[in-house]
Amino acid sequence: MRQILMREALREALFEEMRRDPRVVVFGEDIADPMGGSYKVTLGLSTEFGAVRVRNTPISEAAIVGAAVGAAITGARPVAEIMYMDFLGIAMDQIVNQAAKIRFMSGGQVSVPLVIRCQGGPGRASAAQHAQMLEAWFAHVPGLQIVMPSNPADGKALLKAAIRSDNPVIFFEYNGLYNVRGDVPEPEEDALEPIGKAKVAREGKDITLVTWSGMTRMALQAAEQLQAEDGVQAEVVDLRTVSPWDKSTVLASFAKTRAMVVAHQAVRQGGVGAEIAATVYEEMLDLVDVEIGRVGAKFSPTPFAPELESAVVPGTADIVRAARDVLSRGGRF
Amino acid sequence: MATIKADKVLPLYRDMLRIRGFEGKATKLYEQGVLPGFLHSSVGQEAVPVGVSAHLDKDDYITSNHRGHGHVLAKGMEPERMFAELYARTTGYNSGRGGSMHIMDFSLGIVGANGIVGAGVPIATGAGISFQVNGTKQVAVSYFGDGAVNSGAFHEGLNLAAIWSLPVVFVCENNFYAESVPQSYAAKVGIAERAAAYGIPGVRVDGNDLFAVYDAAKAAVARARKGEGPTLIECQTFRWSGHFVGDPGVYRTKEEVEAWRLKDPLPRVHSWLEQHGVTAADLDTMEAAVADEMDRAAERGAAGPRPDPQAATDNVYAPEGVARA
Numbered sequence: 001m002r003q004i005l006m007r008e009a010l011r012e013a014l015f016e017e018m019r020r021d022p023r024v025v026v027f028g029e030d031i032a033d034p035m036g037g038s039y040k041v042t043l044g045l046s047t048e049f050g051a052v053r054v055r056n057t058p059i060s061e062a063a064i065v066g067a068a069v070g071a072a073i074t075g076a077r078p079v080a081e082i083m084y085m086d087f088l089g090i091a092m093d094q095i096v097n098q099a100a101k102i103r104f105m106s107g108g109q110v111s112v113p114l115v116i117r118c119q120g121g122p123g124r125a126s127a128a129q130h131a132q133m134l135e136a137w138f139a140h141v142p143g144l145q146i147v148m149p150s151n152p153a154d155g156k157a158l159l160k161a162a163i164r165s166d167n168p169v170i171f172f173e174y175n176g177l178y179n180v181r182g183d184v185p186e187p188e189e190d191a192l193e194p195i196g197k198a199k200v201a202r203e204g205k206d207i208t209l210v211t212w213s214g215m216t217r218m219a220l221q222a223a224e225q226l227q228a229e230d231g232v233q234a235e236v237v238d239l240r241t242v243s244p245w246d247k248s249t250v251l252a253s254f255a256k257t258r259a260m261v262v263a264h265q266a267v268r269q270g271g272v273g274a275e276i277a278a279t280v281y282e283e284m285l286d287l288v289d290v291e292i293g294r295v296g297a298k299f300s301p302t303p304f305a306p307e308l309e310s311a312v313v314p315g316t317a318d319i320v321r322a323a324r325d326v327l328s329r330g331g332r333f
Numbered sequence: 334m335a336t337i338k339a340d341k342v343l344p345l346y347r348d349m350l351r352i353r354g355f356e357g358k359a360t361k362l363y364e365q366g367v368l369p370g371f372l373h374s375s376v377g378q379e380a381v382p383v384g385v386s387a388h389l390d391k392d393d394y395i396t397s398n399h400r401g402h403g404h405v406l407a408k409g410m411e412p413e414r415m416f417a418e419l420y421a422r423t424t425g426y427n428s429g430r431g432g433s434m435h436i437m438d439f440s441l442g443i444v445g446a447n448g449i450v451g452a453g454v455p456i457a458t459g460a461g462i463s464f465q466v467n468g469t470k471q472v473a474v475s476y477f478g479d480g481a482v483n484s485g486a487f488h489e490g491l492n493l494a495a496i497w498s499l500p501v502v503f504v505c506e507n508n509f510y511a512e513s514v515p516q517s518y519a520a521k522v523g524i525a526e527r528a529a530a531y532g533i534p535g536v537r538v539d540g541n542d543l544f545a546v547y548d549a550a551k552a553a554v555a556r557a558r559k560g561e562g563p564t565l566i567e568c569q570t571f572r573w574s575g576h577f578v579g580d581p582g583v584y585r586t587k588e589e590v591e592a593w594r595l596k597d598p599l600p601r602v603h604s605w606l607e608q609h610g611v612t613a614a615d616l617d618t619m620e621a622a623v624a625d626e627m628d629r630a631a632e633r634g635a636a637g638p639r640p641d642p643q644a645a646t647d648n649v650y651a652p653e654g655v656a657r658a
Binding site: 063098 | 430431455467
């Protein structure tokens with residue numbers, strides 16, 4: 001199979017969906033050519049599709065999302081780009097009170113086929129306002145779908161599915177993945193992946209590592225290390241959609257391994273990992289030896305200094321350590 | 334006056350009566366405690382939505398706000414299903430899931446009353462994007478109050494509509510109080526003047542004068558349909574009630590309220606009609622018919638079924654085909 005970068009895979013998804021469906025429109029800050037987006041994901045779109053369907057916007061996050069909501073409920077299928085996940089707060093009303101609720105409040109009269117693409121995350125000394133992982137904010141809001149792919153094939157197939165979805169999607173692209181290369185099916189295959197479905201990225205019988213987005217690669221590395229150093233076979237579940245999340249795949253894996261670590265780059269306190277851990281406890285109460293651990297960032301803003309950022313944000317070593325803790329607590333290590 | 338034809342005035346007057354009649358009936362029911370939630374009355378402001386909607390087709394869109402009964406009646410909603418919604422019955426426009434503050438009917442182009450001040454402004458802008466992308470001649474109207482013009486959503490939404498020449502008409506019902514805060518306190522510039530900041534026309538009219546609203550909206554809607562871009566219309570008006578039904582309005586003087594009651598938009602149209610050959614008896618008959626319509630609509634609305642608690646979480650997500658697991 002051919003190998004392309006994550007950013008290229010996402011760009012292909014946008015091109016293919018805009019060619020397929022004339023209702024798809026794209027707007028956001030700096031997205032038009034020659035800039036083609038701050039991270040070049042939208043490069044070439046405005047040249048091919050023109051200024052009516054692909055629009056640069058002023059710095060107006062609330063109106064970018066608000067206009068996307070208005071367009072979505074009147075027949076268009078907008079893909080709005082918010083340059084950094086950290087900027088979503090500026091558009092919060094339109095995301096939380098409008099996009100997420102209009103279908104519900106209308107009694108099901110209308111759907112809101114809207115994608116909000118944004119990127120960000122730690123690892124580049126971007127400091128406290130450009131490096132957050134904020135999926136937990138949105139996982140708390142019924143009506144939203146939060147998609148966080150970990151590799152180019154999923155990125156492309158899930159973005160295509162998001163654009164075709166009749167429900168609002170927040171599509172988080174971890175910045176550290178843009179230059180990651182991976183196998184991606186040819187465009188003719190029109191490959192889609194279902195929103196709301198996790199993927200077992202690596203099979204194992206001893207412990208389940210549940211993760212998503214940029215942390216998936218670290219979990220896979222941690223699994224290799226556990227295998228090599230401890231002979232532990234870790235199963236890695238890439239959640240891919242953080243809300244609504246795929247309980248059945250997680251529970252099935254846990255039922256097999258009876259040990260779990262949930263790992264994310266977002267702050268641990270109040271993170272999505274807490275929800276997953278609590279749910280697994282509730283569902284698996286009748287099992288005797290339930291061991292669950294969580295990995296997440298320290299309860300701190302993301303520091304600027306690279307050595308401080310590394311001290312706050314978790315990595316592969318934290319997952320390995322958490323896995324060993326869980327297994328030793330369960331007396332299996 | 335005015336570009337309006339005489340035979341058009343009578344149905345518009347009827348629309349104003351229906352708004353006043355609906356609000357009166359709803360207020361009475363709310364005070365009796367039979368309607369759940371909040372209620373915001375638009376009595377005193379009837380000329381605005383009627384004068385604007387006169388230029389809208391069924392497939393034009395409006396966004397409304399918390400004080401939206403007049404907007405949606407003028408756009409074609411029927412009082413019976415509105416009352417059903419206010420009663421939280423499944424026969425209501427939103428199947429009892431929205432209530433007064435979120436009432437919507439997409440088949441009538443009513444994309445929603447809104448509980449968040451200012452939120453409808455960028456949503457109307459987005460509807461304008463749809464029309465432009467689809468190459469239609471549709472227009473979106475956003476209704477909001479003087480409180481909304483100080484929100485960021487207003488600024489961003491108008492600017493976006495302006496730079497893209499979107500077919501949107503922004504209609505501000507300036508009733509001089511954002512809940513309790515006077516407009517004169519909340520901003521140092523007038524509302525119509527703000528249009529200059531976006532490079533679009535800004536018009537100020539007596540919002541209690543149906544004919545003035547009608548003319549301003551006519552020009553703005555025509556401009557939008559021709560692809561020439563948005564207009565901001567400031568309609569100066571007054572809500573007779575408090576911010577919500579039950580608010581005594583301690584922030585306004587009796588004299589001010591009384592002065593505005595004397596500027597009631599309805600008698601002005603009433604006397605115009607009399608001067609143009611409609612008899613007082615005919616107008617009395619119309620008023621009685623509207624009052625009767627509202628009584629019956631409220632009664633029938635109340636008779637609808639209550640929602641089944643088993644269905645409480647219906648429609649959080651739309652069903653999907655291929656795209657959803």
